[in-house]
Amino acid sequence: MKLARSDRGSQTRELLLATAERLFAEYGVEGVSNRQVSEAAGQSNNFAVGYHVGSKEDLVVAIVRPHAASIERRCGEMVAQLPDSPGLRDWVSCLVRPAVEHLASLGVPSWYARFIAQATTHPTFRRLVVGEAFASRSFQRCHEAMFRLVPLLPEEVRRERDDMGRLMLVHICAERERALQEGTASPHSTWESTATGLVDALVGLWLAPVTARW
Amino acid sequence: MKLARSDRGSQTRELLLATAERLFAEYGVEGVSNRQVSEAAGQSNNFAVGYHVGSKEDLVVAIVRPHAASIERRCGEMVAQLPDSPGLRDWVSCLVRPAVEHLASLGVPSWYARFIAQATTHPTFRRLVVGEAFASRSFQRCHEAMFRLVPLLPEEVRRERDDMGRLMLVHICAERERALQEGTASPHSTWESTATGLVDALVGLWLAPVTARW
Structure with missing residues (x-):
């Protein structure tokens, strides 16, 4: 079953939040860029955080x-x-x-x-x-x-x-x-x-x- | 007056320690490599920490x-x-x-x-x-x-x-x-x-x- 676009978007958002939480916990909020969060979450788009979450x-x-x-x-x-x-x-x-x-x-x-x-x-x-x-x-x-x-x-x-x-x-x-x-x-x-x-x-x-x- | 080699070495070591203390305080000890400490201390040799301090x-x-x-x-x-x-x-x-x-x-x-x-x-x-x-x-x-x-x-x-x-x-x-x-x-x-x-x-x-x- 293919997920609807909004479900996929919401899953990506959850994945980005979980990844950011872990990276911030390990390296500090300032030490990790939105780009690094996107990469660590396996997103090909480096601006995934900006798109799905914001600043x-x-x-x-x-x-x-x-x-x-x-x-x-x-x-x-x-x-x-x-x-x-x-x-x-x-x-x-x-x-x-x-x-x-x-x-x-x-x-x-x-x-x-x-x-x-x-x-x-x-x-x-x-x-x-x-x-x-x-x-x-x-x-x-x-x-x-x-x-x-x-x-x-x-x-x-x-x-x-x-x-x-x-x-x-x-x-x-x-x-x-x-x-x-x-x-x-x-x-x-x-x-x-x-x-x-x-x-x-x-x-x-x-x-x-x-x-x-x- | 030119500094003797050992004085220069000791000054470099002090500079590396002060730089590392600041970087570790800001980004965590794990978040900063010895190479980054050497660079931030303006050392052209990336292995300056290894040479002057160690691990x-x-x-x-x-x-x-x-x-x-x-x-x-x-x-x-x-x-x-x-x-x-x-x-x-x-x-x-x-x-x-x-x-x-x-x-x-x-x-x-x-x-x-x-x-x-x-x-x-x-x-x-x-x-x-x-x-x-x-x-x-x-x-x-x-x-x-x-x-x-x-x-x-x-x-x-x-x-x-x-x-x-x-x-x-x-x-x-x-x-x-x-x-x-x-x-x-x-x-x-x-x-x-x-x-x-x-x-x-x-x-x-x-x-x-x-x-x-x-």
């Missing part, structure tokens, strides 16, 4: 969007099942577990955690990724609820700990994703235990006393 | 070594000035401040934090970097002293939090280094305040209660 920025957003939608769906479900008067740990769980469970659902090898680690090192792409991945409705809601349960912090410290939490989540997941692919992950660890460890650590981070410094 | 592994070690020596010296001095019966925060400070102060001493732009962030994503280079940068005598001493003041943790959790602490230190410094270069660092933040924030966060991380999971 590098469009490509980054197109990679993030389906992952972000899956995480947002899981987050919404988790929020709906929260007990009455959720505590700090409950809200932190809602910020951590949906992303970690989504990564677990991708199987081995997956590239998304490393893609996010790479994309967030670049100011433009970071803005795009944060806009897509961390600005969802449920995520925002959990974030705000979490802050209401954290002792009052100077704005600078709050922003700093937000960065620390994001870096810890992204890079612990990226290291685990890499270790799973290379067969070097600890045999005792699972994505589930990784999530539990991250929740404990983030609760400790947010409750840590602040040394005066200004 | 890619030798290059990584040669970049780390002088930074690690400076950090180790600062760490030794800080340990020598510790009060009697130092507390957890004192030992964590000795693990964080020497590295952060060293980065501050490099001026803007520096590349070392981003170089470490990149090099530690690769299993072989990570082993080399950790061997050079995190295995120094004073660093080991502080690390062990810190563990004696942390509540008893399951081995798996201890290793996990060690990873989290390393990732937080490395990536917070790498982000700050990048923001300083791009002029986007918060006007309120200094390397000194970054170190204080990291010490508070790491103390919180190590003291965080552990949820049972096995």
Whole structure:
């Protein structure tokens, strides 16, 4: 059965997105050109990315969007099942577990955690990724609820700990994703235990006393 | 005055190391060949890295070594000035401040934090970097002293939090280094305040209660 033109186009687009995600995860978003993505995806037309997806920025957003939608769906479900008067740990769980469970659902090898680690090192792409991945409705809601349960912090410290939490989540997941692919992950660890460890650590981070410094 | 052959050789070597550090920081250690380093350093001989430094592994070690020596010296001095019966925060400070102060001493732009962030994503280079940068005598001493003041943790959790602490230190410094270069660092933040924030966060991380999971 011959595929209709639009089906073939959509398959090519999927192939380009998957190829770009892997290459960006390995070599960084800046280190890989749209032309290299087209070539690695076996497209004879070097402008396949431009034709099927658009600019590098469009490509980054197109990679993030389906992952972000899956995480947002899981987050919404988790929020709906929260007990009455959720505590700090409950809200932190809602910020951590949906992303970690989504990564677990991708199987081995997956590239998304490393893609996010790479994309967030670049100011433009970071803005795009944060806009897509961390600005969802449920995520925002959990974030705000979490802050209401954290002792009052100077704005600078709050922003700093937000960065620390994001870096810890992204890079612990990226290291685990890499270790799973290379067969070097600890045999005792699972994505589930990784999530539990991250929740404990983030609760400790947010409750840590602040040394005066200004 | 003409330089003696060995002086010229040593200058070329320094230039190659500085060029490699910058390129590795920007594009990853795997993403840059020794040939590209030689070219970017303006060497007509494409094998200049091989001649003056050696393999890619030798290059990584040669970049780390002088930074690690400076950090180790600062760490030794800080340990020598510790009060009697130092507390957890004192030992964590000795693990964080020497590295952060060293980065501050490099001026803007520096590349070392981003170089470490990149090099530690690769299993072989990570082993080399950790061997050079995190295995120094004073660093080991502080690390062990810190563990004696942390509540008893399951081995798996201890290793996990060690990873989290390393990732937080490395990536917070790498982000700050990048923001300083791009002029986007918060006007309120200094390397000194970054170190204080990291010490508070790491103390919180190590003291965080552990949820049972096995």
